[in-house]
Amino acid sequence: MKTYFRLLSFARPINRYAIPYIICTIFSVIFSTLNLALVAPLLTTLFDENTQQVISPMPSSYFDVFAVFKHYTSYTKVMYGPMATLKFVCVTIVISVLLSNIFRYFADRIMESLRIHTLLNLRKSVFDSVMDMHLGYFSNERKGDILSKVASDVQVVQYSVTGTLQVLFKEPVTIIAYLVFLFIISYKLTLASMLIIPIAGFLISKIVRKLKEQAMASHVAYGMMISYLDEALHGIKIIKAFNAVKFITNRFHRQNVHYSKIIRSMSKKQQMASPVSETLGVIMVAGIVLFGGSLVLEHKGDMDAASFIAYIALFSQVMRPAKAISASFSGIHSGIAAGERVLEMIDMKCQINDAPDATALTEFKEAIRFENVTFAYEQKEVLRNISFTVPKGKTIALVGPSGGGKSTLMDLVPRFIDVKSGNILIDGKDIRSVTMESLRTLMGIVNQESILFNDSIFNNIAFGNLNATAEEVEAAARIANAHEFILNTTDGYATNIGDKGSKLSGGQRQRICIARAVLANPPIMLLDEATSALDTESEKMVQEALNNLMKNRTSLVIAHRLSTIQNADQIIVLDNGQIAEQGTHQELLNANGIYRKLIEMQTFSSNETVPSEVIG
Numbered sequence: 001m002k003t004y005f006r007l008l009s010f011a012r013p014i015n016r017y018a019i020p021y022i023i024c025t026i027f028s029v030i031f032s033t034l035n036l037a038l039v040a041p042l043l044t045t046l047f048d049e050n051t052q053q054v055i056s057p058m059p060s061s062y063f064d065v066f067a068v069f070k071h072y073t074s075y076t077k078v079m080y081g082p083m084a085t086l087k088f089v090c091v092t093i094v095i096s097v098l099l100s101n102i103f104r105y106f107a108d109r110i111m112e113s114l115r116i117h118t119l120l121n122l123r124k125s126v127f128d129s130v131m132d133m134h135l136g137y138f139s140n141e142r143k144g145d146i147l148s149k150v151a152s153d154v155q156v157v158q159y160s161v162t163g164t165l166q167v168l169f170k171e172p173v174t175i176i177a178y179l180v181f182l183f184i185i186s187y188k189l190t191l192a193s194m195l196i197i198p199i200a201g202f203l204i205s206k207i208v209r210k211l212k213e214q215a216m217a218s219h220v221a222y223g224m225m226i227s228y229l230d231e232a233l234h235g236i237k238i239i240k241a242f243n244a245v246k247f248i249t250n251r252f253h254r255q256n257v258h259y260s261k262i263i264r265s266m267s268k269k270q271q272m273a274s275p276v277s278e279t280l281g282v283i284m285v286a287g288i289v290l291f292g293g294s295l296v297l298e299h300k301g302d303m304d305a306a307s308f309i310a311y312i313a314l315f316s317q318v319m320r321p322a323k324a325i326s327a328s329f330s331g332i333h334s335g336i337a338a339g340e341r342v343l344e345m346i347d348m349k350c351q352i353n354d355a356p357d358a359t360a361l362t363e364f365k366e367a368i369r370f371e372n373v374t375f376a377y378e379q380k381e382v383l384r385n386i387s388f389t390v391p392k393g394k395t396i397a398l399v400g401p402s403g404g405g406k407s408t409l410m411d412l413v414p415r416f417i418d419v420k421s422g423n424i425l426i427d428g429k430d431i432r433s434v435t436m437e438s439l440r441t442l443m444g445i446v447n448q449e450s451i452l453f454n455d456s457i458f459n460n461i462a463f464g465n466l467n468a469t470a471e472e473v474e475a476a477a478r479i480a481n482a483h484e485f486i487l488n489t490t491d492g493y494a495t496n497i498g499d500k501g502s503k504l505s506g507g508q509r510q511r512i513c514i515a516r517a518v519l520a521n522p523p524i525m526l527l528d529e530a531t532s533a534l535d536t537e538s539e540k541m542v543q544e545a546l547n548n549l550m551k552n553r554t555s556l557v558i559a560h561r562l563s564t565i566q567n568a569d570q571i572i573v574l575d576n577g578q579i580a581e582q583g584t585h586q587e588l589l590n591a592n593g594i595y596r597k598l599i600e601m602q603t604f605s606s607n608e609t610v611p612s613e614v615i616g
């Protein structure tokens with residue numbers, strides 16, 4: 001129930017919707033109930049021989065609708081005859097149905113707005129929360145699960161939780177209105193018939209509890225299935241190349257079957273809710289006919305035959321809202337389970353936050369300094385006592401064997417992850433004491449894999465910079481050696497580059513990413529050179545673009561190209577989480593250590609042969 005109300009809190013300000021909704025619903029229910037309530041006086045007046053020439057007295061209060069209507073029908077009958085009475089009754093019924101439907105229409109419209117408003121807020125909160133999470137979260141979670149929570153779980157909440165809102169607001173009002181009329185007709189019979197309600201409630205709540213457990217399992221299974229789908233689509237090339245289609249297909253199908261099994265078992269129970277309430281309803285009506293009929297036959301009760309018929313007509317209507325409540329609550333388990341998953345995501349806490357007294361870092365003047373930096377993923381220590389300085393305007397190349405910790409070290413600078421001990425200082429200021437936004441504004445990041453979006457070339461370069469002009473974007477593209485090839489695409493800068501830039505070549509993608517960094521023009525560049533080999537022409541273009549990018553900037557580069565390494569002011573060799581060697585290219589060659597071995601093994605970009613004079 002707590003989850004339910006928490007989900008409803010996303011409907012705030014609920015008063016704006018709830019008050020007009022309740023007013024419209026009350027009117028709609030009153031007019032629709034009135035129709036049925038009018039059956040009794042109608043029957044009595046039309047067919048009761050004794051009252052043919054007597055006008056029933058006008059009651060003292062207009063709230064006694066039966067008596068009021070009885071008065072008017074008998075009056076019409078005496079004055080104008082039975083046919084006119086029939087017309088009068090029919091017109092009254094049509095007007096009351098019309099009014100009831102007008103109010104129902106407005107009530108439904110208000111409820112729909114509330115539903116859309118709630119989902120808007122829920123989706124917004126969950127997306128904001130995901131985007132605010134630290135990067136580590138994304139490596140631990142399955143992407144498909146996140147996708148399914150944001151997309152499908154929110155949708156499930158829409159159908160079940162907000163769907164019950166309508167029922168919750170409307171049906172109790174309807175039931176109360178019917179019960180009031182039923183009490184007016186016969187309180188004895190109504191009290192007796194209400195005895196069965198707790199029994200029905202108990203049976204239905206038992207089914208609902210079981211369903212909720214299964215619903216949770218079904219959402220998890222669905223998330224997993226989306227994960228497999230996501231991986232399959234993402235890796236389709238590799239899957240085909242490795243002839244792994246069968247393996248991947250089987251994995252997806254197994255999950256699909258597992259998911260379907262849960263859904264089937266759930267729907268079996270779900271389907272039971274309706275027959276159970278239907279049967280209970282019929283038993284109730286039969287009991288009432290028996291009990292109420294005996295009261296009428298023996299003249300013991302407070303009603304005559306006409307009222308009894310009206311009573312049965314009204315009572316059969318009570319079952320409809322009661323059934324609506326039980327049906328919607330048998331579906332709510334799924335919404336609550338989905339809601340719990342969504343709320344869990346909204347409640348997640350980002351582990352990397354700005355300090356409460358964080359200040360903005362507006363410029364970079366001197367140096368980035370690592371002081372005894374140690375970092376561990378969970379228990380696994382991957383960087384130990386790292387200390388070095390990147391002076392302003394210099395290029396520092398990080399090299400070393402795979403798994404040495406280069407990418408991890410790089411991720412520490414924009415605070416994608418935080419040091420376990422030690423400090424990283426920019427101009428003497430600990431990066432944890434400044435706001436992340438200002439810190440990241442000072443940095444440009446170019447990754448190994450070119451991260452591009454399914455959008456135009458222009459928007460990919462201007463990414464995040466809404467004020468960029470066409471001239472600025474073009475200038476950045478020229479520096480990144482991209483302008484020429486962009487002009488050769490079908491729509492120039494307006495060309496859509498496809499999913500993840502799939503319509504471009506590898507080298508073109510890299511140059512677009514470089515243009516993006518050039519346009520942002522940050523003083524510090526964090527560069528992870530692509531290892532993937534490009535053809536010589538493309539390689540030259542990219543290399544030139546990178547050189548342009550690093551010019552007049554401070555750069556920390558995970559270097560895979562020999563030329564980048566040779567041009568660097570300092571080379572840091574990271575091995576097994578520690579700085580193994582540090583110096584210029586020549587110094588390190590002379591030292592005859594790991595660096596020399598790496599060069600000799602030619603582990604750098606395959607387009608570059610290591611000339612003998614380099615090794616010396």
Ligand SMILES: Nc1ncnc2c1ncn2[C@@H]1O[C@H](COP(=O)(O)OP(=O)(O)OP(=O)(O)O)[C@@H](O)[C@H]1O
Binds near residue numbers: 377380400405406408
């Ligand atoms: N998210 C993570 N969770 C746990 N361990 C990780 C994570 N990312 C990296 N590691 C581990 O940390 C170590 C350093 O990895 P890192 O990616 O920093 O190395 P690298 O020098 O950049 O390697 P490469 O040159 O192959 O990219 C590796 O042993 C790796 O297994």
